[in-house]
Amino acid sequence: MQATSMMVRNRRWFNHFLWPAALLVAGCTGEYVPAKDLEAEIDEVAATLIKQPLLHSTSIGVVYRGKEFIRHRGDMEAGKPSPPTDVTLYEIGSLSKTLAGTLMANAVLERKLGLDDDIRIYLHEAYPNLQYQGDPIRIRHLLSHTSGLPNMLPERANTVLADFTDQRTPRELNAIYTRYGKADFFRDLHAVEIRRAPGKDYAYASSGTELAAHILETVYKSDYESLLRGFFRDAAAMTGIRIRLSDAEAARLAVGYHSDNAVPTTPMPQLPWGASGNVKATAPEMVKYLKFQLAGGPVVTESRRTLVEFDPEFSIGYFWNIVDGDRLKGIYYAHHGGVPRSQCYIYIMPKYDLGIFVITNQSGDQTARAMEAAISTLVERIAARENGAGQGLSR
Structure with missing residues (x-):
């Protein structure tokens, strides 16, 4: 599919723990006639997924036209009965x-901030470096990965991540982020050089998401995790x-594997705010998130509004990848997630009133x-069912 291959070439799908790789899009090899209910279909897909090399287990959550499905398959720890469950916490x-991005959309609607605000008005020190020839980094640039900021701070983390599959990578990341806090982040931010005008070129920047969390803390006068938990408790249960x-919660965290290492690896190190990659959730919680996204509403609509269109097929909203031109999926919203011991995807497809969340407890170059x-x-x-192939069968 052209849109997907284009995004891969530009690394738009991949977070700072991934590498360029051509994504496999499975095409229809013939007319498919459903012979089982959708829950069984999902279970079959999960079983097939964990047959892939190095994959130990998976959890899949689906919301389809108001119906919810969760399936778990495999064992999280190789050679030991340890299936994931509804209480397993995933990174x-x-x-x-x-x-x-959803919290930022809510802040915009509440007029706590504006998309065109210079981010420096929310910083507590002077940062004359956060501009290019008089053009400042604005909030919309953080949300669309067009700020020109480096992927990670401190910048030496980017060198480590350049060879993600090296078995030393998790250990080196842990060393970098041990005791690396907000003061360290702001110190390193002074040394950043913006080399191009913000707002034009895509360059994935987790450091921009961390800054967005700081801005939210500033305008709401509350810590980021409290804002996160409070909003989604009230808006999405x-x-x-x-x-x-x-x-007690750490005991429920999924065991995970990095690359081809047969020994489980350590959790993702804590980032200063954690907004860019530290959230943990169970599969049922992610199904609630799918329902929240599919229900729409002002905040969801704003969060998926196009902020930058890179070409007719690919745009960015409030951190959401927006893909158009896919015959099968229609316009859809998606994001990939990955840490050294798990990877996941979320897809929101309004064409089918469908949301999908898939996570594995392995992170490698084929995951x-x-x-x-x-x-x-x-x-x-699901498209086959929609097209009438499954008439008279469970939908």
């Missing part, structure tokens, strides 16, 4: 950014999302490919 990586875990194929298979089968 959702850069899917966290879509939550931050999501009571279980977390950035930092208690000891995204396998999940994309699984999602494509699910969409094909």
Whole structure:
């Protein structure tokens, strides 16, 4: 599919833990006639997914025309009975950014800030470096990855991530972020050089999402995690999302594997705010998020409004990737998430009133490919039902 391959070439799908790789989009090989209910179909797709090399387990959440489905398959720890369940906490990586984007959309609607605000009015020190030839970084540039900021701060983290599959990467990331807090982030922000006019060129920047969290803290006078949990509790009945875990909650965190390492790896290190990649959630919580997205409403609509159109097929909203021109999926909204021991996807497809969340507890160079194929298979089968192939059968 042209839109998908274009995005991969530009690394638009991938967060700071991923690498260029061609995504596999499974095409229909013939007319598909549903022979089982959708829950069984999802279970079959999950079972096929974990047959891929190095994949241990998966959880899939689907909301389709108001009906909810959750399926878990496999064992989280190789060689040990340890299936994921509805209480398993997952690290959702850069899917966290879509939550931050939702909070920013709400702040815009509440007139707490404006998309064209110079971000420096929300910083507590002078940052004359956060502009290019008089053009400042604005809030819309943070949300659309067009700020010109580096992917990660401190910048040495980007060197480590350049060879993501190296088995040393998780250990080196942990060393970098041990005791790396907000004061360190702002110190390193002084040294950033903006080399092009903000607002034009796409360059994935998790540091921009961390800055967005700081701006939210400033305008609401509350810490980011409290804002996150409070908004989604009230708006989506999501009571279980977390950035930092208690000891009891940490015991429910999914075991995960990095690359081809047979030994489980450590959790993603804590970032200063955690808005760009530290949210944890269960599969049922993510199903609530799918329902929230599919229900629409002013905040959701604003969060998925196009802020920058890069070409007729690919745009960016409030951290959401917006894809047009796909014959099967229609216009859809998506994001990939990844940490050193898990990867996931979220897709919102209004054409079918469909939301899909897929997560695995392994993070390697073929993981995204396998999940994309699984999602494509699910969409094909649902499209077949919509087109009448499944008349008289369970929908």
